Amino acid sequence: xxxxxxxxxxxxxxxxxxxxxxxxxxxxxxxxxxxxxxxxxxxxxxxxxxxxxxxxxxxxxxxxxxxxxxxxxxxxxxxxxxxxxxxxxxxxxxxxxxxxxxxxxxxxxxxxxxxxxxxxxxxxxxxxxxxxxxxxxxxxxxxxxxxxxxxxxxxxxxxxxxxxxxxxxxxxxxxxxxxxxxxxxxxxxxxxxxxxxxxxxxxxxxxxxxxxxxxxxxxxxxxxxxxxxxxxxxxxxxxxxxxxxxxxxxxxxxxxxxxxxxxxxxxxxxxxxxxxxxxxxxxxxxxxxxxxxxxxxxxxxxxxxxxxxxxxxxxxxxxxxxxxxxxxxxxxxxxxxxxxxxxxxxxxxxxxxxxxxxxxxxxxxxxxxxxxxxxxxxxxxxxxxxxxxxxxxxxxxxxxxxxxxxxxxxxxxxxxxxxxxxxxxxxxxxxxxxxxxxxxxxxxxxxxxxxxxxxxxxxxxxxxxx
Numbered sequence: 513x514x515x516x517x518x519x520x521x522x523x524x525x526x527x528x529x530x531x532x533x534x535x536x537x538x539x540x541x542x543x544x545x546x547x548x549x550x551x552x553x554x555x556x557x558x559x560x561x562x563x564x565x566x567x568x569x570x571x572x573x574x575x576x577x578x579x580x581x582x583x584x585x586x587x588x589x590x591x592x593x594x595x596x597x598x599x600x601x602x603x604x605x606x607x608x609x610x611x612x613x614x615x616x617x618x619x620x621x622x623x624x625x626x627x628x629x630x631x632x633x634x635x636x637x638x639x640x641x642x643x644x645x646x647x648x649x650x651x652x653x654x655x656x657x658x659x660x661x662x663x664x665x666x667x668x669x670x671x672x673x674x675x676x677x678x679x680x681x682x683x684x685x686x687x688x689x690x691x692x693x694x695x696x697x698x699x700x701x702x703x704x705x706x707x708x709x710x711x712x713x714x715x716x717x718x719x720x721x722x723x724x725x726x727x728x729x730x731x732x733x734x735x736x737x738x739x740x741x742x743x744x745x746x747x748x749x750x751x752x753x754x755x756x757x758x759x760x761x762x763x764x765x766x767x768x769x770x771x772x773x774x775x776x777x778x779x780x781x782x783x784x785x786x787x788x789x790x791x792x793x794x795x796x797x798x799x800x801x802x803x804x805x806x807x808x809x810x811x812x813x814x815x816x817x818x819x820x821x822x823x824x825x826x827x828x829x830x831x832x833x834x835x836x837x838x839x840x841x842x843x844x845x846x847x848x849x850x851x852x853x854x855x856x857x858x859x860x861x862x863x864x865x866x867x868x869x870x871x872x873x874x875x876x877x878x879x880x881x882x883x884x885x886x887x888x889x890x891x892x893x894x895x896x897x898x899x900x901x902x903x904x905x906x907x908x909x910x911x912x913x914x915x916x917x918x919x920x921x922x923x924x925x926x927x928x929x930x931x932x933x934x935x936x937x938x939x940x941x942x943x944x945x946x947x948x949x950x951x952x953x954x955x956x957x958x959x960x961x962x963x964x965x966x967x968x969x970x971x972x973x974x975x976x977x978x
Contacts, residue, residue, distance in 0.1 A: 542698060574649040574663045581620065581661060586653045594620055595629040621648060621660040628659070709737045713744055725752040768808055772801035811943040815926065818950035825868040825954060829978040832904050833862050835873060836895045843880050851889035857896040865904050865975040871951045872975065875959075878944035879908040879971045887912035887968075899977065903957065907972040915963040923961060924949040948973070 577598075584597055598618060620629040625640045640648070640662070648660035712729045719727040725748055731741040779798045782788040817823040840856050847854040876895075883893045891911040898905050915923060926946045952959040952973045963969035 574661055578649040578651050578661050582651050582653050585658050591620060591628040619662040623657050623659060709741060713741060716744060720748055725755055772804050775801045811947060815943060815947050815950060818954060823954060825871060827866050827868055829864045830867055830869050831864055832897045832906060833858050836897060839876050839880060840895060847884055850884055852884055852887050853892040855892055855894045857894055859898060862897055863899050864978040866978045867955050867975050875948040875951050875973060878948045883908050883910040902977050903974040904977055905972055905974050907970055909970040911968040914965040914967055914969055916965055
């Protein structure tokens with residue numbers, strides 16, 4: 513896919529954000545409109561068919577004779593003898609008697625539906641069927657309904673009407689089947705369009721549950737489904753990263769333990785074999801490596817408690833300026849030994865923060881140790897603090913070697929070191945920054961870094977104002 517097409521699709525996604533609710537609503541509305549449109553079409557065609565039956569000469573005759581019969585009923589007060597009137601009255605087209613030149617069937621019906629006069633004597637006294645009654649012309653006298661008149665093409669009561677009714681029913685059935693089939697096809701298409709991302713997400717979820725953390729789902733879908741797919745991909749990526757970190761942590765812990773244990777074992781075997789005398793000179797490295805192991809275990813324990821949120825904090829109002837001044841005094845000799853200037857930059861007035869003095873000092877100590885270690889002779893490390901909003905930002909800036917951009921996302925992870933060989937000559941255990949991050953977050957603050965290779969780094973963290 514070309515870059516232009518990708519940009520176009522992204523622009524469309526930004527402009528057209530149709531939610532899942534609206535997708536379903538549009539789908540149901542479309543199917544409903546199809547069904548309603550089909551019903552309207554069938555009704556319209558049926559109406560035209562009825563109009564074709566009732567719009568010609570028979571309908572005109574029916575209206576003419578309805579008027580004539582109304583006059584007859586008004587004069588006689590009943591329908592007695594009306595059949596003789598109809599049979600002997602001149603009518604179209606040659607104005608001869610009714611049944612001489614134009615053979616027509618007719619029926620005069622009382623208001624209750626009973627046939628009182630008809631060209632077919634077999635139907636006399638029968639009741640007109642309810643579907644036929646609306647097709648007859650009403651006969652009224654002084655606004656009162658006194659009967660109905662039924663003429664061709666509906667006059668053939670036993671044949672033409674049923675033919676017409678069968679035709680109408682067949683058209684309704686055919687149109688209904690056509691509209692139903694089209695609506696079904698549209699429903700299947702819409703259902704597939706809406707359900708496809710859900711099916712993809714289900715398959716991907718099962719793959720992740722089975723241990724395949726590399727699976728991803730496409731995210732071209734708009735609205736909530738697209739957001740869900742993107743969230744799933746982020747989750748899968750996070751799980752894959754966590755799994756990688758877990759494996760790396762196991763390897764890193766093994767690496768950190770291997771070196772001191774090897775030193776301890778070698779020295780003790782040498783003493784037991786008589787190679788080395790049990791003098792302070794040969795026992796001191798054993799004690800040093802033991803202390804190193806103890807420090808590593810304490811760091812891991814502290815990190816585990818901090819990550820689980822179970823590390824107790826003694827929070828109380830404290831002066832960040834005093835903390836930075838103490839750090840300048842405590843780390844001053846170490847800076848002097850390295851030929852590095854340790855500067856302090858504080859505003860005239862700085863609000864107090866709510867924090868655990870000992871834990872914040874630990875964070876500051878880790879940052880200062882790293883800054884001094886990576887700043888060459890003649891460089892400068894600056895401690896500073898500034899209030900902004902409801903926070904105080906503490907920063908440790910150096911003019912050291914800096915951190916490559918590709919390493920910045922991992923700098924606060926466990927056992928990360930700039931020295932890829934993981935030699936202790938290049939730094940500590942690699943837990944200092946991970947511990948600092950957890951301690952700052954336990955205070956509700958954030959920690960970050962900006963760095964330019966060869967120009968130095970600036971680590972900063974925030975603490976809430978009291």
